[in-house]
Amino acid sequence: MSVNQLSTSNYHLFSDYHTHPQGHRVRRYTQTLLQPWADSARNLGLADIAFTDHDRYHAGIGFDEIDRLRERNPDLRIRAGIELDNDPIYSGARRNWIEKHWDKLDFVLGSIHFLNRPDQMFDSVPDGAAQFEGRNIDEMYADYFRRLRELISNGWVDSLAHLDLIKIHGHRPTADVGTLVNETLEFIRARDLAIELSTAGWRKPVNELYPSDSIIELAMEKGIPFTTASDAHSHVQLGENFANLAHKMAEIGIHRVCIFEKHKRAAVPLQL
Ligand SMILES: [Zn+2]
Numbered sequence: 001m002s003v004n005q006l007s008t009s010n011y012h013l014f015s016d017y018h019t020h021p022q023g024h025r026v027r028r029y030t031q032t033l034l035q036p037w038a039d040s041a042r043n044l045g046l047a048d049i050a051f052t053d054h055d056r057y058h059a060g061i062g063f064d065e066i067d068r069l070r071e072r073n074p075d076l077r078i079r080a081g082i083e084l085d086n087d088p089i090y091s092g093a094r095r096n097w098i099e100k101h102w103d104k105l106d107f108v109l110g111s112i113h114f115l116n117r118p119d120q121m122f123d124s125v126p127d128g129a130a131q132f133e134g135r136n137i138d139e140m141y142a143d144y145f146r147r148l149r150e151l152i153s154n155g156w157v158d159s160l161a162h163l164d165l166i167k168i169h170g171h172r173p174t175a176d177v178g179t180l181v182n183e184t185l186e187f188i189r190a191r192d193l194a195i196e197l198s199t200a201g202w203r204k205p206v207n208e209l210y211p212s213d214s215i216i217e218l219a220m221e222k223g224i225p226f227t228t229a230s231d232a233h234s235h236v237q238l239g240e241n242f243a244n245l246a247h248k249m250a251e252i253g254i255h256r257v258c259i260f261e262k263h264k265r266a267a268v269p270l271q272l
């Protein structure tokens, strides 16, 4: 794939801040596991990537292996990160792990994956859709955004992942969720957090970017910064649909993207 596929209208997306080298199980970080991600990044023209495996697989994360990967690929910025979620059973213990390794981590994503069922993430496709059957969708949206504000209040997060994930299976609220969204974005602004623009929504049943255009516009009004993300669970998904994302960002008028080093945020202009 050429660099042009990540670029449009003088925009070049150079960073992917949501990736899962381990996929969906514990796999120890090794050069064999990680190098293909560095190779994919280079081939795509991505210069800055963050590994953000799910916190439930933190046992596989090896900071020394990330350091070795950095030494072997000095042309790339490789960030050590993790995706912290609201697992009702285990998230406390995982937050402790994050606190303990905070200084080694560059970046922590915060996510809501659980609603009423502690044993199943609502965003599993297709099984999670059953959690919406016969339910009041407006109440589910309210519940989702309440959990998101709770996650934000608990701290230890730099940026929020897939902000409106609740739409994943295509369920739409009948009531206006403007107030809910506005309150949540106010929370995010007050804590000086970023949110991601995630192309993953384009490969899910909803077939829409996370978050929606109206949420992006409201976040822009509030001066909330954005990262760019694919939520790749394989190195071949890295930077997926970034050409479409670049197009959308040019159209909406997002001129900067943010990057993180040891939780310190910097804004980088996108114009070539
Ligand atoms: Zn997630």
Ligand SMILES: [Zn+2]
Residues within 6 Å of the ligand: 018, 020, 083, 231
């Ligand atoms: Zn993820």
